[in-house]
Amino acid sequence: MLNLIGIGYPLSIVVIIVGSFILALVGAFFGMLYRGVDRKLSAHMQGRIGPPIIQPFRDVQKLLMKESIIPDGSIPWLFTAAPFICMIASTLLLLYIPLFGQKALLGSTGDAILVLYLLIVPSLAFVLGGFASSSPYATVGAQREMVIMMSYEFPLAVTIVAIAWRISHATGANPFMLSTIAEYPIWNLVGPLGAIGSLILVFTLIVVTIGEVAKVPFDIAEAETEIAGGLLVEYSGRNLCLFYIADIIKAFAMVSLVVVLFFPYNLSLAIGIGAPILAFIIDALFFLFKVFGVMFLSIILIRTAMARFKISQASTIYIVAMTLIALVGLILIWADAIV
Numbered sequence: 001m002l003n004l005i006g007i008g009y010p011l012s013i014v015v016i017i018v019g020s021f022i023l024a025l026v027g028a029f030f031g032m033l034y035r036g037v038d039r040k041l042s043a044h045m046q047g048r049i050g051p052p053i054i055q056p057f058r059d060v061q062k063l064l065m066k067e068s069i070i071p072d073g074s075i076p077w078l079f080t081a082a083p084f085i086c087m088i089a090s091t092l093l094l095l096y097i098p099l100f101g102q103k104a105l106l107g108s109t110g111d112a113i114l115v116l117y118l119l120i121v122p123s124l125a126f127v128l129g130g131f132a133s134s135s136p137y138a139t140v141g142a143q144r145e146m147v148i149m150m151s152y153e154f155p156l157a158v159t160i161v162a163i164a165w166r167i168s169h170a171t172g173a174n175p176f177m178l179s180t181i182a183e184y185p186i187w188n189l190v191g192p193l194g195a196i197g198s199l200i201l202v203f204t205l206i207v208v209t210i211g212e213v214a215k216v217p218f219d220i221a222e223a224e225t226e227i228a229g230g231l232l233v234e235y236s237g238r239n240l241c242l243f244y245i246a247d248i249i250k251a252f253a254m255v256s257l258v259v260v261l262f263f264p265y266n267l268s269l270a271i272g273i274g275a276p277i278l279a280f281i282i283d284a285l286f287f288l289f290k291v292f293g294v295m296f297l298s299i300i301l302i303r304t305a306m307a308r309f310k311i312s313q314a315s316t317i318y319i320v321a322m323t324l325i326a327l328v329g330l331i332l333i334w335a336d337a338i339v
Helices: 015-044 055-065 076-096 112-134 135-168 178-183 190-210 235-264 267-270 275-303 312-336
Strands: none
Touching: 015 055, 015 076, 015 235, 015 275, 055 235, 055 275, 076 112, 112 135, 112 178, 112 190, 112 235, 135 178, 135 190, 135 235, 135 312, 178 235, 190 235, 190 275, 190 312, 267 275
16 A cells, blocks of 8 residues: 555554554445445435435444443453454455555455455454353354355355466466456456356355345344344444444455455556556545445345345355356356367
């Protein structure tokens, strides 16, 4: 990120800490803004007025003013630590994903495989918090979260492997590095058959995204109408606020990952903008536009049009249907490469 205006100094601990803090604020701000837009658009699509766009900011403000209550029978240290673990892991995602058309802050030290692992950690933190709360509702939610988490990892891994495999035929650089994926967009490397395979992988990742961010129809671990909020039923105050912000940041990071994997283009290059600062502004706005487009397709449309799945249905969709669909996309990209 610091190279956006030509600064080439080596990263130091101070720069990483300050950059992490800034990225966390940026991710939280745009995540909450998109969450507000999401709720507003979804309400209008269902014939409702919906809350104001700034409602997520109000929710955070309200939660920060409330007391964090630790329930009797819980494991206090784990119950309190889980929101912090979730928040830290979600913020770490932003350090490895290229945002706003720029290089990631720690992009040279981690790749897409690391991002896959980091995507699991916030979900594990939710699970730990649910089990530590001693609530039967939270325990059921934690069990569901573990099942759905293991389910959507298969198609997500196949999608990333397919992209990296095709890029490996175009460059000697590490094809799993997100900077390499951004430099060699999959659409520039494939023919008609590979383009169809890539579209299939885009569809797979869109379906995986809504599971990663735990929205309808895959919000099975929370399911307010069934298990009273599930994982978070015993959380309140600042602890709940940390989970809320972490969930928002993870959603922003996941949608950004989809943009980086399939739509890593910068607008400034296409229109010939040479001034670094102006180019950064244009690319940042274009990136936010792409993020909104992916969010609209992968979250708003799906959760507005569908009802919640059963846990058995959700796991079958991911483990069987979406994994097979992703494998079809991989095979088409492979066939395109050898034709």
